[in-house]
Structures are given as C-alpha cells and as structure tokens.
Amino acid sequence: MKQGISIAIDGPAGSGKSTIAKLIAVKFGYLYIDTGAMYRAITLKALQQGVSPQDEKSLAELAMGTKIVLRDEKQDKELKLRVFLDEVEVTHQIRSLEVTNNASAVAAVAAVRTNLVKMQRQMAAAGGVVMDGRDIGTVVLPHAELKLFLTASIGERSRRRFLELEAKGVSVTLAELEEQIRHRDFLDSNRQVDPLCQATDAIFLDTTSLTIDQVVEKIIELSLEKGAALDVCN
Ligand code: CDP
Numbered sequence: 001m002k003q004g005i006s007i008a009i010d011g012p013a014g015s016g017k018s019t020i021a022k023l024i025a026v027k028f029g030y031l032y033i034d035t036g037a038m039y040r041a042i043t044l045k046a047l048q049q050g051v052s053p054q055d056e057k058s059l060a061e062l063a064m065g066t067k068i069v070l071r072d073e074k075q076d077k078e079l080k081l082r083v084f085l086d087e088v089e090v091t092h093q094i095r096s097l098e099v100t101n102n103a104s105a106v107a108a109v110a111a112v113r114t115n116l117v118k119m120q121r122q123m124a125a126a127g128g129v130v131m132d133g134r135d136i137g138t139v140v141l142p143h144a145e146l147k148l149f150l151t152a153s154i155g156e157r158s159r160r161r162f163l164e165l166e167a168k169g170v171s172v173t174l175a176e177l178e179e180q181i182r183h184r185d186f187l188d189s190n191r192q193v194d195p196l197c198q199a200t201d202a203i204f205l206d207t208t209s210l211t212i213d214q215v216v217e218k219i220i221e222l223s224l225e226k227g228a229a230l231d232v233c234n
Contacts, residue, residue, distance in 0.1 A: 154185075
C-alpha cells in the first residue's frame with residue numbers, strides 16, 4: 001500500500017528546489033530524494049577514475065557498477081541529506097565546482113540516465129516522497145499526484161547560489177556564477193535524452209520575488225488538496 005503521495009519538483013539550477021523539497025518532506029514526514037545528488041555522485045566517480053565526461057561507453061559501465069545511497073537525517077526539524085558512493089560518504093565532495101561543472105555532460109549520457117532513473121523509481125515505489133530534479137514529472141514519476149516546476153530569474157538564481165557558496169567560503173564572482181548557471185541550463189534543456197522540461201500537468205511557480213516560506217506554504221496547500229496528510233510531529 002502507498003504511504004502517501006508522490007511530489008515531483010523540477011526546475012533549473014538555483015530555483016530553490018532542494019531547499020523547498022526538504023522543508024516539504026519534513027512537513028509531511030516524507031522521504032526526500034535529491035536526484036541531482038545521484039548525477040553528481042556518478043560525476044565524482046568518473047572524475048576520480050579519470051573517465052572523461054565525454055566517454056559515453058565508460059560512463060555507462062561505471063554507472064552500472066555503482067552503488068549510491070541517499071540518507072535523510074533529521075536534526076531539530078531540519079532535514080540533512082547524506083550521500084554515499086560505493087559505501088563512502090561524499091556529501092560535501094559532490095558539491096565541488098569541478099563536479100558541478102561536469103555533471104551536465106555526464107547526465108546527458110543515455111545509459112547513465114537509464115540506470116539512475118531505475119534506482120529513483122525503486123526508491124519512490126512506496127509513495128510518500130518528495131523528489132527533485134530535471135525530469136521527475138516528465139520521466140521518473142509521470143504519475144506523481146503533484147508536479148511542480150519551480151523557476152526564478154537568472155539574476156535571482158545566481159544571487160542565491162552566490163550566497164550559498166559565500167557562506168561555505170567558496171570564492172567565485174556573481175558574474176562567473178551566472179555564466180556557469182546559464183551554460184548548465186543550456187546543456188540540461190537541450191540534451192537529447194530527458195531534457196529539463198515542464199510536464200504538461202505541472203504547476204509553474206516563479207519564485208523570483210517569493211520568500212521560502214511563501215513557496216512552502218503554497219506547496220503544502222497544493223499537497224493537502226492532493227491528499228497528503230501533515231506529519232503531526234512536525
Ligand atoms: O542543485 P543544482 O540545481 O545545482 O543541480 P543538481 O540538482 O544537484 O543537479 C546537478 C546536475 O545533474 C544538473 O545540472 C543536471 O545536469 C543533472 N540532473 C539531471 O540531469 N536530471 C536530474 N533529475 C537531476 C539532475
């Protein structure tokens with residue numbers, strides 16, 4: 001029996017998907033699945049093994065023999081995601097600039113996607129999930145009860161990412177970041193396989209001038225309409 005609805009959140013880099021998805025998952029006591037973290041983990045492994053992000057054959061083999069585990073941990077009503085690649089924790093490593101800049105090329109390889117999409121569907125099979133990515137509403141969970149497409153202006157998305165990186169002590173200029181995000185958006189939206197695209201039945205939310213709380217409130221309202229029940233402990 002399904003233990004709750006499936007909520008699919010798609011959108012470009014910096015649209016606030018993961019921040020929002022984690023907060024929603026806590027509210028409903030759902031599992032949070034960050035599919036971007038899985039593409040990042042495969043990218044990290046390829047970089048560690050010296051496999052070029054353009055070498056499709058080797059990437060396909062690499063993806064087949066890889067174990068990725070996502071572990072949600074709740075600390076004071078806040079959800080933290082830990083990522084394990086072949087049993088080794090890579091939570092922080094997968095956020096490096098090198099991984100970020102190569103993830104879109106790795107994610108464009110069809111065999112990599114087939115493998116990860118299969119894992120993602122298995123992880124979501126019991127229901128009660130919030131999954132975020134680029135192709136969740138269109139490919140991974142086409143029957144999700146609630147689909148959202150989050151976006152924001154490129155300026156706002158770059159500013160959000162800049163603040164995030166600044167807080168981590170990473171030095172990068174706003175202009176550099178905007179260029180990287182534009183490039184990644186272009187690759188993600190124009191690849192042959194499962195490009196970033198709004199599902200026809202997804203609800204479009206422009207978060208440019210909305211606070212996180214406003215977006216979360218809106219999504220809670222929509223989820224309740226679709227049959228989700230709030231977790232009484234949160
Ligand atoms: O958090 P951010 O928006 O920077 O990216 P992410 O969600 O961590 O995803 C990293 C990269 O993985 C994206 O730029 C996409 O190329 C790829 N990705 C994908 O192709 N399909 C998904 N479902 C999720 C991520």
